[in-house]
Amino acid sequence: MKTLTKYELQNLAIIYDISYHETLLILAHILNVEYTYLFFEKSYNLSEDDYKTLNLFLSRRNKGEPISKIFEKKEFYGFNFKTTKDTLDPRPETELLIDLFKKYHLNSSQNLQILDLGSGTGCIGITLLKLFPNALCCFADISAKALSITRENSKMHQVLDRSEFIRSDWFENIDKKFDAIISNPPYVATSYELDRETLYDPEAALFAGSDGMEAYRNILPNASNYLKLDGLLLLEIGYNQAEKIKQISSDLSLLHMERDLAGIRRACVFRSL
Ligand SMILES: C[S@@+](CC[C@H](N)C(=O)[O-])C[C@H]1O[C@@H](n2cnc3c(N)ncnc32)[C@H](O)[C@@H]1O
Structure with a gap:
């Protein structure tokens, strides 16, 4: 288990040159929690695998891959679709x-x-x-x-x-x-x-x-x-x-x-x- 502080997460956003908003969105997806829940937390508990996935997703996003392709889902007319x-x-x-x-x-x-x-x-x-x-x-x-x-x-x-x-x-x-x-x-x-x-x-x-x-x-x-x-x-x-x-x-x-x-x-x- 790894504890990531908000400050460390902000640093990751800077390293990968991604907005903090998207970084939080990616972390929320990995932890399967609401974005707003993370927004008010001061630190986050991640397994080693979650932490690896976070870095992988941030690096894919850094190369320009859309969030929808990383998450393999996109909303259309209020419904979610696998993509x-x-x-x-x-x-x-x-x-x-x-x-x-x-x-x-x-x-x-x-x-x-x-x-x-x-x-x-x-x-x-x-x-x-x-x-x-x-x-x-x-x-x-x-x-x-x-x-x-x-x-x-x-x-x-x-x-x-x-x-x-x-x-x-x-x-x-x-x-x-x-x-x-x-x-x-x-x-x-x-x-x-x-x-x-x-x-x-x-x-x-x-x-x-x-x-x-x-x-x-x-x-x-x-x-x-x-x-x-x-x-x-x-x-x-x-x-x-x-x-x-x-x-x-x-x-x-x-x-x-x-x-x-x-x-x-x-x-x-x-x-x-
Ligand atoms: C612009 S995408 C639209 C996908 C989806 N209907 C949507 O609106 O998000 C066009 C789709 O047409 C398919 N397509 C391209 N050429 C085709 C062809 N000759 N015959 C049938 N489908 C074709 C593509 O594989 C692709 O899935």
């Missing part, structure tokens, strides 16, 4: 897709059939399954490793019995029609320089060709084959893609583009005819 090096960390802007879905299916008690295309952690589809207790969701991803995290999260959130998992290159292995297809596909141009933290997300979750539009060029022209009549396609888009997406040919009609809090058109809703 690893094989999955994109859920982003707050993607919560807009959930709000949009709710707007179009408000009070829906039907057995909605949803396709979460490019599921990653499964944060979109699993959140919808939590919010719509009669819905069913098919999760598809090209990455087997990502899909296994989707499954873990589905189990953790107790929606496994309403989940199906398909490894698929977009629609390649999908053979039915849905009430809604919802997707946050990769949309970063390959030339774009990523910030230090985003480098920890898998490349396949980020990049979509030289203009960032490759995934949309696959999804949009094909989606009508996988939607029931009046079915909806909800897509997240990048900050400069609202006009470009209108140029992609599709049998769907564009109903609406939703802006995020920064005023950027961030999500589109299409309807099948």
Whole structure:
């Protein structure tokens, strides 16, 4: 057992060049206690293993790894999701897709059939399954490793019995029609320089060709084959893609583009005819 004083912890924060706030957050995670509890303590009791883990996590954070990847968890729409090096960390802007879905299916008690295309952690589809207790969701991803995290999260959130998992290159292995297809596909141009933290997300979750539009060029022209009549396609888009997406040919009609809090058109809703 090792006793670490607040002063020693502050020194560790300085050595690893990390804010004291994040250092406390990491210690709280390791000790499995509330951050606020540690905040008011003057010293902390750690096992030798805890102390080693603390130094390991601080050094990973010092190299730029996001806290979410170190803890292997990230909150999305008030739910916690496991995230690893094989999955994109859920982003707050993607919560807009959930709000949009709710707007179009408000009070829906039907057995909605949803396709979460490019599921990653499964944060979109699993959140919808939590919010719509009669819905069913098919999760598809090209990455087997990502899909296994989707499954873990589905189990953790107790929606496994309403989940199906398909490894698929977009629609390649999908053979039915849905009430809604919802997707946050990769949309970063390959030339774009990523910030230090985003480098920890898998490349396949980020990049979509030289203009960032490759995934949309696959999804949009094909989606009508996988939607029931009046079915909806909800897509997240990048900050400069609202006009470009209108140029992609599709049998769907564009109903609406939703802006995020920064005023950027961030999500589109299409309807099948
Ligand atoms: C931007 S991430 C979104 C993950 C998750 N839905 C979210 O919103 O946090 C895109 C996901 O699409 C998957 N993906 C990339 N190319 C794909 C393809 N050709 N077919 C199916 N999924 C693909 C990636 O593996 C990744 O999980």
